[in-house]
Amino acid sequence: MATDDNPTLRTEGTPTAGSWDGYDPGAFFCEMLRLGQDAEPILAAVIERIGNVPLGELHHRARDAERDLLERGITFTVYSDATAIDRILPFDLIPRIITAPEWKTIETGVKQRVAALNLFLHDIYHDQKILKDGVVPSELVLGNQGYCKEMIGFDVPQGTYVHICGTDIVRDENGKFLVLEDNARTPSGVSYVVENRHLTLRALPDFISGLKIRPVDEYGLRLHRAMIEVAPPDVANPQVVLLSPGIYNSAYFEHVFLAREMGVPLVEGHDLIVLDGRVFMRTTAGLAAVHTIYRRLNDDFLDPDVFRADSTLGVRGLFDAWKRGNVTIANAVGTGVADDKAIYAYMPRIIRYYLSENAILSNVQTHICAEDEGLAFTLDHLEELVVKPVAESGGYGIFLGPFSSKSERETFRAKLLADPSNYISQPMVKLSVSPTLCPTGLRPRHVDLRPFAVTGRDTWVLPGGLTRVALREGTIIVNSSQGGGSKDTWVLEA
Amino acid sequence: MSAETLGAESEPELSGGAATLLARYAESVLWLARYIERIENLARLLDVTKTFASGAGDEAAWVAILRINGDVEQFYKKHSFANGESVAHFYLLDRDNPTSVPASLHWARENARTLRALISTEMWQQMNVFYSQVLALKEDDLLPANLSRLCNFLKEACQTHTGITEGTFYRDQSWCFYTIGRHLERADQTTRLLDIKFGRVIDSKQAADQAVEAGEWNTLLRAVGGYHAFRRTHPHGFLPRDVAHFLLLDGAFPRSVGLNLAQADWVMSQLRSRYGLRGILPALERVDTLRGRLSSQNMVDLLRRGISPFLDWMQKELSLLHADLVSNIFSAEHAPVKPQTQTQSQS
Numbered sequence: 001m002a003t004d005d006n007p008t009l010r011t012e013g014t015p016t017a018g019s020w021d022g023y024d025p026g027a028f029f030c031e032m033l034r035l036g037q038d039a040e041p042i043l044a045a046v047i048e049r050i051g052n053v054p055l056g057e058l059h060h061r062a063r064d065a066e067r068d069l070l071e072r073g074i075t076f077t078v079y080s081d082a083t084a085i086d087r088i089l090p091f092d093l094i095p096r097i098i099t100a101p102e103w104k105t106i107e108t109g110v111k112q113r114v115a116a117l118n119l120f121l122h123d124i125y126h127d128q129k130i131l132k133d134g135v136v137p138s139e140l141v142l143g144n145q146g147y148c149k150e151m152i153g154f155d156v157p158q159g160t161y162v163h164i165c166g167t168d169i170v171r172d173e174n175g176k177f178l179v180l181e182d183n184a185r186t187p188s189g190v191s192y193v194v195e196n197r198h199l200t201l202r203a204l205p206d207f208i209s210g211l212k213i214r215p216v217d218e219y220g221l222r223l224h225r226a227m228i229e230v231a232p233p234d235v236a237n238p239q240v241v242l243l244s245p246g247i248y249n250s251a252y253f254e255h256v257f258l259a260r261e262m263g264v265p266l267v268e269g270h271d272l273i274v275l276d277g278r279v280f281m282r283t284t285a286g287l288a289a290v291h292t293i294y295r296r297l298n299d300d301f302l303d304p305d306v307f308r309a310d311s312t313l314g315v316r317g318l319f320d321a322w323k324r325g326n327v328t329i330a331n332a333v334g335t336g337v338a339d340d341k342a343i344y345a346y347m348p349r350i351i352r353y354y355l356s357e358n359a360i361l362s363n364v365q366t367h368i369c370a371e372d373e374g375l376a377f378t379l380d381h382l383e384e385l386v387v388k389p390v391a392e393s394g395g396y397g398i399f400l401g402p403f404s405s406k407s408e409r410e411t412f413r414a415k416l417l418a419d420p421s422n423y424i425s426q427p428m429v430k431l432s433v434s435p436t437l438c439p440t441g442l443r444p445r446h447v448d449l450r451p452f453a454v455t456g457r458d459t460w461v462l463p464g465g466l467t468r469v470a471l472r473e474g475t476i477i478v479n480s481s482q483g484g485g486s487k488d489t490w491v492l493e494a
Numbered sequence: 495m496s497a498e499t500l501g502a503e504s505e506p507e508l509s510g511g512a513a514t515l516l517a518r519y520a521e522s523v524l525w526l527a528r529y530i531e532r533i534e535n536l537a538r539l540l541d542v543t544k545t546f547a548s549g550a551g552d553e554a555a556w557v558a559i560l561r562i563n564g565d566v567e568q569f570y571k572k573h574s575f576a577n578g579e580s581v582a583h584f585y586l587l588d589r590d591n592p593t594s595v596p597a598s599l600h601w602a603r604e605n606a607r608t609l610r611a612l613i614s615t616e617m618w619q620q621m622n623v624f625y626s627q628v629l630a631l632k633e634d635d636l637l638p639a640n641l642s643r644l645c646n647f648l649k650e651a652c653q654t655h656t657g658i659t660e661g662t663f664y665r666d667q668s669w670c671f672y673t674i675g676r677h678l679e680r681a682d683q684t685t686r687l688l689d690i691k692f693g694r695v696i697d698s699k700q701a702a703d704q705a706v707e708a709g710e711w712n713t714l715l716r717a718v719g720g721y722h723a724f725r726r727t728h729p730h731g732f733l734p735r736d737v738a739h740f741l742l743l744d745g746a747f748p749r750s751v752g753l754n755l756a757q758a759d760w761v762m763s764q765l766r767s768r769y770g771l772r773g774i775l776p777a778l779e780r781v782d783t784l785r786g787r788l789s790s791q792n793m794v795d796l797l798r799r800g801i802s803p804f805l806d807w808m809q810k811e812l813s814l815l816h817a818d819l820v821s822n823i824f825s826a827e828h829a830p831v832k833p834q835t836q837t838q839s840q841s
Contacts, residue, residue: 070626072619247607256610266611271516283514284667284823285771 019055020047020435025444029175029432031096037175040099042211042492049207050094055441061203062093062437068199089192089468089486091199095207096434096447096467096487100494103214103463106169106177109361110451111459112351114165117184117338118455119354121161125151125334135353136346140370144343146336148299150306154323156332157230158457163294163330164223165453166190166466169361171432178364178429179347180448184339185331186296189466189486190219190452191257196488212493214463219452220261226456227262227292230328238291240264241281243272245297245313255296262294269297274317279327292328293318299333341390341424342368364429370421378416378425382409385425387416402428434487436469446470449489464489508665508764515667519612521824522605523668524816526613527675529602533595534652535683536563536585539690541645542717544578544638546691546710556581562686563593582636586644595648599628614662617655624651667769670761674819677761681754682812685805687718688741692734692801711737718749735793738801743789751808755785758815773822780815784808 025033032047034040050058069091098106123130124141131138141147166187168180197216200208224240231238244255246268259266271281272290280287295302301311303319321327337343343350345366348359367374367385378385387399399412416423433444451465467487539559547555556576560566565584568591573580589596606613606621628648635644656676663669691714711732715721720740727744728736744750762778765771788808796804 071623072615247604252607259611265514265516265519267516268518271518281514282517282825284517284520284671284765284773285514285769288514 018051019053019058019442020051021441023435023442023444025433027173028430028444028446029171029173030444031171031432031434031447032094034175043097043099046095046097046207046211050435050442053206058093058437062091065091065093065199065203068202089189089484090471091196092436092445092469092471092485092487093200093203094435094437094442094487095200095204095490096449096469097490097492098449098464100492102177103491104494105360106449106451107461107463109177109179109359110165110167110453110461112355112357112360113167113179113182113347114162114453114455114459116347116351116354117162117165117182117335118160120350121332121335121338122156122159123354124337126153130350130353133353135349136343140342140346141337144337144340146334146338146340148334148337150319151332151334157232157328160230160330160455161332161335162338163226163230163332163455165455166450167361167453169449169451170364170429173430173432175432177361179344179361180364180429181341181344182339182347183450184335186298187450187452188251188254188296189450189468190462191254192486193452193462193464193466193489194219194257194261196486200488208490211490214491214493216462216464219454219462220258220263222454222460222462223258223294224262224264226454226460227264227294227328227330229456230330231291232325232328235291239281239289240292240294241267241272241290243267243269243293243295243297243315245269245301249296251296258294264294269311269313269315272315272318274315274321277317277321277324277326279315279318279321290327292330294330299336302329302333341388342370342421345424364426367425369416369423369425374425375416375420378423379413381425382413384427386428387412387423387425389422390424400428434467434469436471436485436487438473443473445473446475447487463491508670508768513666515671517824519609519668520671521820522608523612524671524675524678524819526602526605526609527672528679529598529605530652530655531676531679531683533598533602534649535679535687536593536595536598537645537648537652538717539687540582540585541642541649542687542713543581543690544641544645545713547578553577558690559585562690565591565593568593578638578641579636582641583633586636587631587633596628596631599625609668612668614658614664616658616662620651620654620658624655627651667765667771670765670769673761674758677754677758678812678816680749681751681758682809684718684741684749684751684754685808685812687714688738689802689805692738692797715740720747720749723747734797738797739793742791742793752785752788755781755788759785771823774819776822777815777818780811780818784811784815 025035032043034043053061120130124147128138128141130136131141162184164187166183166189168183169177170180171177194216227240228238231240240262241264242255242259242262244252244259244266246252249255255266265271265281267281267290272293273280273282273287275287279290279293281290297313300307301313303314303316304311305316306319307314318327318329319333322329322333344363345368348363351357351359367377369375369378369387378387381401383401383404385401387401389397399408401409404412431446431448434447435442436445438445447467447469449465449467452462454460454462467489468484469487471485539562543555543559553576556578557566559581560569560576569576569581569584572588572591573584584591585594587596588594589600591597603621603625606618610618631644634640659672663672691710711734712721715724715737718741723746724737724740727740740747741750743752745753745756747753759778759781762774762781765774766778791804
């Protein structure tokens with residue numbers, strides 16, 4: 001790929017105006033230039049608008065946006081002191097654009113996936129037909145650490161287990177969308193989507209002016225509506241709360257954001273109490289009933305009676321209250337089995353099994369090292385593959401074959417052989433790039449996309465989603481813990 | 495003075511009783527107000543002491559601040575001599591000193607963070623900017639030539655907070671608890687300010703109705719922003735009993751103890767009648783008693799006997815008032831901000 005100090009590489013069709021000087025996506029699919037695709041007039045207009053702004057002015061606006069974040073206490077800080085821990089992803093000024101037909105694909109694909117996930121979860125906690133029919137190996141599900149035996153036989157309202165789902169999607173060098181993973185437990189990041197739009201509207205009014213872009217600000221209303229739909233029936237005005245681990249959690253900013261957008265109390269475990277199988281919050285006037293809990297607390301912390309006994313973040317008796325039907329917990333407990341990296345490999349088959357449809361969004365080809373065939377293939381192609389531990393999130397423990405040295409490969413081979421069932425492998429996807437503001441100008445940086453789906457009675461997908469960008473040149477891991485940033489994501493109106 | 499009438503007229507709009515308030519939030523918002531008020535008053539105290547102190551060698555003036563804040567022992571663990579530099583350092587730069595401005599602001603911000611879903615974005619934003627400015631303070635800002643400017647900056651930042659809060663904070667239960675916190679702290683701080691000067695200027699041997707040297711009273715009243723108001727109501731000079739009355743009992747001066755108790759009283763009675771908080775009753779009874787005792791004081795007698803014991807008693811009662819709220823509304827297990835030892839990551 002192009003490097004910052006090689007500005008002469010330029011392919012045909014690259015805009016030549018100031019900020020674009022030296023921009024070259026190379027062999028990667030560029031979300032903005034879309035070389036090889038029919039010209040999209042709105043994209044062309046945005047490219048021109050960006051090009052009309054001198055680089056210095058772009059940097060100036062980026063600094064303003066950063067100061068804005070800093071003053072509002074939602075920025076990440078380069079100092080390692082804990083004063084501004086709220087926001088972890090830095091903001092990149094240049095938006096990522098999704099066309100209307102592309103969005104149609106993503107939206108229907110995500111809805112299909114969420115529907116399949118919910119049917120799968122209901123099945124594995126009830127009749128287990130998919131296991132009996134041999135579509136997914138039983139031991140993979142029943143022996144999974146995300147499988148929660150306490151959920152067996154329990155009916156959740158509306159059959160919805162995954163109320164909020166974040167689907168991580170990438171694009172390959174041909175611009176084809178591929179699902180990288182499902183996040184069906186407590187996916188975070190939606191607050192960035194809305195905040196980034198606010199930043200863009202302030203920093204780039206001239207870029208966005210006159211363009212028809214799908215709004216993102218109804219997320220809180222949609223979420224609240226879904227939480228009310230799944231509340232226990234027969235409650236006239238269900239009280240929704242957001243349960244947070246507290247102000248020292250890395251996603252606290254988002255918890256605040258969501259509570260505000262929904263207009264519901266942001267509670268911590270010790271604000272809640274279960275009496276006689278009913279959940280109450282402690283208010284100034286005494287105890288007040290609670291009916292739906294959007295929890296941003298992991299399963300094992302939720303209720304010390306059932307899960308981790310040492311949890312001080314959870315609520316004693318909560319699980320029992322839920323099973324009695326007096327409160328609804330969103331997302332349901334035990335969804336981790338569905339977003340496991342090993343189960344992921346079976347998602348196309350799971351979709352076909354329950355919906356009799358082919359997956360609208362493809363998976364990245366996946367080899368399961370727990371299976372002899374998959375392990376043999378992985379060992380043979382270690383230099384070409386990305387190998388991931390199935391139980392980790394946040395980009396930890398990932399082995400990148402193409403970037404590895406011989407000795408690193410040997411070390412990893414031993415690790416893999418010691419515990420093959422802990423790993424899957426995938427070909428290295430040549431992730432698409434998006435122009436990103438760097439010190440020397442706009443440069444291609446790899447991006448992914450996490451759309452957010454909200455499910456009560458039915459599913460709604462927030463137009464766009466979180467675009468994460470790997471700010472370091474050549475890096476493909478976009479997680480915040482690995483130097484990632486975020487961009488505003490524009491979905492064009494049809 | 496008719497405090498109820500005054501209150502009812504000045505605060506006619508409160509939201510209806512539908513919305514509940516988490517007990518933990520009520521305590522946090524009260525502390526938020528207290529910490530900010532405390533910072534403003536500390537800035538006022540430092541400023542007035544700097545002006546009072548006759549020179550670098552005037553240790554007594556600086557020890558007085560330490561004494562009324564109960565910091566004498568802590569201070570001398572770190573410093574050998576109390577003067578403008580060392581005391582200013584102790585209160586303005588020393589983050590490890592729990593009564594310092596940076597420490598108070600840290601806790602104000604932590605409480606604000608807890609309350610983020612409740613307070614306005616503008617309140618949060620100003621708090622952040624203020625916090626980063628205080629963290630950026632350096633030794634140079636404390637030099638005698640700069641100290642007044644710094645105190646003024648702190649005062650104004652607190653007033654900005656107060657103004658933003660007045661203009662943006664939704665007036666429901668949470669506003670009531672915020673207001674109680676502000677008035678309790680303000681009443682408490684005014685008793686401390688009185689103590690620092692009356693303890694020194696007037697002792698039992700001096701007649702309380704004897705006019706004293708105008709300069710010090712002038713400065714004291716300016717420290718609480720009440721000089722012109724006092725001149726307007728007492729055009730004929732500075733009698734200690736008049737100054738004491740003005741700061742303790744005046745019904746219109748925003749920092750007088752009496753006015754602050756009246757306002758706290760009004761807000762507490764709103765919590766009872768409008769929001770039905772039965773738990774407010776013990777505090778309400780105490781504030782009523784306190785107001786009764788205060789209004790029956792004769793200033794001349796009080797100053798002759800020595801005002802300090804009365805001020806001490808008042809401070810004790812104010813802290814019991816806060817304790818009433820803790821045990822009857824916030825409840826013991828609801829500390830406003832407790833560092834969590836357990837953490838979890840989210841994908």
